[in-house]
Amino acid sequence: MTVTTPTTETPAGVIPLPAAGARLTTLVGAVATFASTWLAWTWTDEFPGNLTVTGYPGGLQLLTLVGSLLVLAFTLSTQGVRGLRWLTPGGRNSAVRLLALGVFATTAFTVIAIAVELGGLANLEPGGWIALVASLILALGALGLPADVPAGEDPPANAWQKFVHSLKAPTAREAKELPSWAELLIIAGSFGLGLYAFTYGIDAEDGSPFLGYVIFIAFLAPAIGRAGLTKQLARLTGKHKNVTATAAFVAAFAFPFTQSSDQYASLGTNILIFATVALGLNVVVGLAGLLDLGYVAFLGVGAYTAALVSGAPSSPIGTTFPFWAAVLTGALASLVFGVVIGAPTLRLRGDYLAIVTLGFGEIFRIAMQNMDGTSGPDLTNGPNGIPSIPELEIFGFNFGEPHTILGVELGRFSNYFLLMLLFTAVVVMVFRRADQSRIGRAWVAIREDETAARAMGINGFRLKLLAFALGATLAGFAGTIQAHVTYTVTPTQYKFVEAVPPNSAFLLAAVILGGMGTVTGPLIGASLLYLIPNKLQFLADYQLFIFGVALILLMRFRPEGLIADRRKQLEFKETGQLDVPKGEEPGLTKVGV
Structure with missing residues (x-):
């Protein structure tokens, strides 16, 4: 070089x-x-x-x-x-x-x-x-x-x-x-x-x-x-990919130990939840190229499922699953909803698919709001949601109580941060394996040109449904933790646009801002989009304006996202491969012996 x-x-x-x-x-x-x-x-x-x-x-x-x-x-x-x-x-x-x-x-x-x-x-x-x-x-x-x-x-x-x-x-x-x-x-x-x-x-x-x-x-x-x-x-x-993954995990693990109080550990926990859901959406949008505007509903499915089976006093089911069973139940419920919604709608493309998924997100929120025993079956307590969700307890370790680890006292949110970090590591591993597999390459082919992919023998509908189901499952995983972190699950948490993320609009923005199809991109994008609004609440009346200006500047100077893969860099940046050499006329290149 x-x-x-x-x-x-x-x-x-x-x-x-x-x-x-x-x-x-x-x-x-x-x-x-x-x-x-x-x-x-x-x-x-x-x-x-x-x-x-x-x-x-x-x-x-x-x-x-x-x-x-x-x-x-x-x-x-x-x-x-x-x-x-x-x-x-x-x-x-x-x-x-x-x-x-x-x-x-x-x-x-x-x-x-x-x-x-x-x-x-x-x-x-x-x-x-x-x-x-x-x-x-x-x-x-x-x-x-x-x-x-x-x-x-x-x-x-x-x-x-x-x-x-x-x-x-x-x-x-x-x-x-x-x-x-x-x-x-x-x-x-x-x-x-x-x-x-x-x-x-x-x-x-x-x-x-x-x-x-x-x-x-x-x-x-x-x-x-x-x-x-x-x-x-x-x-x-x-x-050194393995060393990089280990260093990233160790650095994130050390974060709660740098905090003198539990105040900002709660921000870190919510950022991890937001980032994990954004990474799941990256499977749908970044790899398969499916514009999903109702993705936050799958987070809600996992959260509501965990709240119903975790022993909340207001739960009409009246049963208490162990943690691992509640997590699997929430992920399975999100998977089922992903297949049920995706099967009849994934034959649509582009804007039509976006409109249908947006409608699903609103249908979920309205359905949860109406299941109050009056407008529908008594399942979710309507707009009041399911409060008083008990703290998680795994092998006698109560996440709601302070614990001393390595000489540092960790509060409630620090405990949940470490648990959510483990979940994030699992989701990152699943994403990386899927991206580097034969199925991941097929998703990218569908994203780039579905007609050409079909001509090469790729079953577009089946693979898109698989991406939809996998993304929904990952969101359901994160939802089970969110239910216990927030104590309460309500329909207003899962709007398309809400003042505080996660919501469908900010999840999609996190994927695009960070860089579609990458692992670190959505994590960074989600961290920025959650941290900045929480730290600048005094600018509440101007946050959306500032957000819009930032997106315009990003699209002007960094259209491929903050962390872009090589394909996106070649797509948005001029390579000069087709340029005619200076001083030469168009035509065959002269070759000297």
Whole structure:
């Protein structure tokens, strides 16, 4: 693999004067911004994070501090400083530019938030003004850096074109082969950093601290991708799949042990439920290409079934199954509903199938609401649902009581988090096996072109029904845990659109946002779509607007999703395979001997 280098008219080893000035400005701005985080930004500790202490950064100052250090390291890496070259294996100045803009955006947001929440710019200390000016100098210096332009392309004409160019795929660069132990260490360290970043975000206070965190991550993630680190990590994880799965499971397992209280462990538990259901929907939408808008109903089937057979006082069945039997019963009920609904409807395609599945979701909700003994049979207590679902107890381990594990006391939600993590691992294993099997390849063929798949001898209806049934079963599995976590199962939890996920609309958005047909994509998409609305409840009136804007930007700059498989990347990105070579006329290629 050859290294793609930016074009330049200056001799090799000579840095153009404007580029040298921009690089020096970037370095000075990074150092000044780093120093400003050690000063007080406001005089009162009423602003979250206590930004009043000189010599001790806190709150959003930590994000500015980390960002400025990363800009400094990335800038030195682009200059070939020994020991830092590995930071930019794929990209060059574009990664610095994105990081610098992220530092400025985070710092400017913090200054504005201080002024708005505390009642004016008078609440800013000199350190806040120094941080704003220093981060502005940093951003201006980074925007002046030359763009990374492959040979044969025209350079961007202005700063906006440079920014848009920074969001494109990084240039190719040959990776240096590392020892196996070093690769395994990198994988473990990456998941450790991911756990720390997730824990920092989930522990951030609602409002300004979390919104600043989102802004910072929104610039940091593409900057890391542009630098080429994401591509390098993907290569390592693809090479060591078993180690990657183990590291991911260990990192997730360690999450409850990082929490001092059970408050945010409940968020983690609900995120896992949402993510597991989204992964089940990914079988239907991502692999088989079936647009299902009523998928949340299968989650409800599993939840209602578990509530009816788990010994709830208001259950008319009046029986108590052991945990494993309740789980299997809920999954079996969802499987039956999947087959019953799918058999007569899967002969439809596209929008017609979407309308039918949407109708099924509404029929389920209305049916559960009417089974109150008056409008229908007395089975679900109507709109009141089934409350007081007892806690799970497995081999004498009561999930509703605190337990001490490895010297750390885990509360109720931490216990359910670990149980749900085990369920998620099972669903991931099922998805991976199905995706890599002959049936999985047949699903992809149906998704790409069902007519061509039928012509090749694939029984489209039977395989689509199998995908529908498998997806419903996985949702039923998650529903059995959700019933015990939430204590109560009501029809309003399973609408098409609801303020709090999971619901059909957000499940579908999680699959598309994360990346259809992948394992990690729906998990990441579901985590974002559940965490962000819960942490930004003060923006309740504008959440759908912000969500719509985010989707538009995603479709513009990342139509294949955050984590895309190779097929989607080839589908949405231009490969240039059919381009006519420059300087050649269309026709046969000349071959020289």
